[in-house]
Amino acid sequence: MTSCSSIVPLLSAYLDAELAPPSRRVVEAHVAACASCAGVVRDLGRVRDAAATLGPMTPPAGVWKRTRQAIGATNVAPTDTPVPRRWQWIGAAAVVFAVVTAWLMIPRPARPAPDSRDTAAFRGNAAAADAVELTVVTSDRTARPYASALLELERADMADSATAGMAAMLRAQFETADRAIAASQAALDVDPESDAARRQLVAAIARKRDVMHATGQLLQALQRIDPERATQAAQVLFTKG
Amino acid sequence: MSAHVDLHLAAQCQAGTPGAFDELYRTHAPRLFGLACRLVGRRDAEDLLQDIFLTAHRKLRLYKGDAALGTWLFRLATNLCLDHLRSRSTHAGHLTDPLDDEPGASPHASGPVLGVVDRIDLERALETLPPGCRTIFVLHDVEGCEHREIAALLGISDGTSKSQLHKARLRLRRVLAPARMS
Helix, strand or coil: CCHHHHHHHHHHHHHCCCCCHHHHHHHHHHHCCCHHHHHHHHHHHHHHHHHHCCCCCCCHHHHHHHHHHHHHCCCCCCCCCCCCCHHHHHHHHHHHHHHHHHHHHHHHHHCCCCCHHHHHHHHCCCCHHHHHHHHHHHHHHHHHHHHHHHHHHHHHHCCCCHHHHHHHHHHHHHHHHHHHHHHHHHHHCCCCCHHHHHHHHHHHHHHHHHHHHHHHHHHHHHHHHCCHHHHHHHHHHCCCC | CCCHHHHHHEEEEEHHHCCCHHHHHHHHHHHHHHHHHHHHHHHHHHHHHHHHHHHHHHHHHHHCCCCHHHHHHHHHHHHHHHHHHHHHHCCCCCCCCCCCCCCCHHHCCCCCCCCCCCHHHHHHHCCCCCCCHHHHHHHHHEEEEHHHHHHHHHCCCCCHHHHHHHHHHHHHHHHHHHHHHH
């Protein structure tokens, strides 16, 4: 008689009728003669049958509400240049003003470590990558004024030419990051499962985020050198899109 | 749902027809939420469900009707759940568990040890499984996927899928009948 230790590993396949006939006959003969293995087969069957009755689960109502809001935020493509109504722009400008004011008035902490979702995306986490893409869409609306502010810093009659030069460099970085984002998104459109394209997208997004951070730091530094210029540059964020 | 109806709904969703995506969500969210809860846990399932439908919204233009819309969504959701699990995995992205001898495999008990398995008990017991064999058990025994399909999703062999399923069932047997198995 075959031993239980050699039969037990086959019992799920036996239960699911996946054994070849010779193996099935061996297991059948053993189970017929062994109460313990017969008990295992019966129990495994009960587990399997119970699993088949596990049905759908109702998600909390808030999930759909948040999903709809997020879908609404993604409906404006990054290349779109909407003309917001005045009251909408005032609200958006208020948010940007609060952010820039914080940067100007509060000592900045060290740049945070890469977002764990970016890291997750590097590991091929599609959900995180898609969430980061959502951030790109919303951050692009915030990032565009920064790029415009940098342009103003370049054009202004600056006493500190190094600042103007840095602004030009940051603006070029914005444009490079935007091109990389567009290229990665185009690659994902062709092959949505491409891990390489997803990684490139995350890297491009992270680069754009870094440029935004650097822009804030530039304005903060300018505040110490030329507060009036810094204020003018910050005001550009409210009036240009 | 026929292919024609699926394509029509997908087209309506893409066109932004009011109520279309609501219908898509109402129809498919419960199954996908159940899948997410059982694969990644309730805590992460809500956020993951949102990600699933955001991704679906973005990728609907790629749906060509060659599979049922529900199947298309299920595959998309499964991939997102697996990506989420891989990001949490400590085994360099692998989603299979070591095939150690399962203590419950030793059939010391004479005869069956389980009565009728209560669904709530089974849901709780599922949470105790390691992610690898839990994934395969959910996909096979709960969702009805074949080993060939599971193997393709996870990048493993059919044999590995079968052995992981067996491991999961043995563990659940042990968890569901602890008193008599100790």
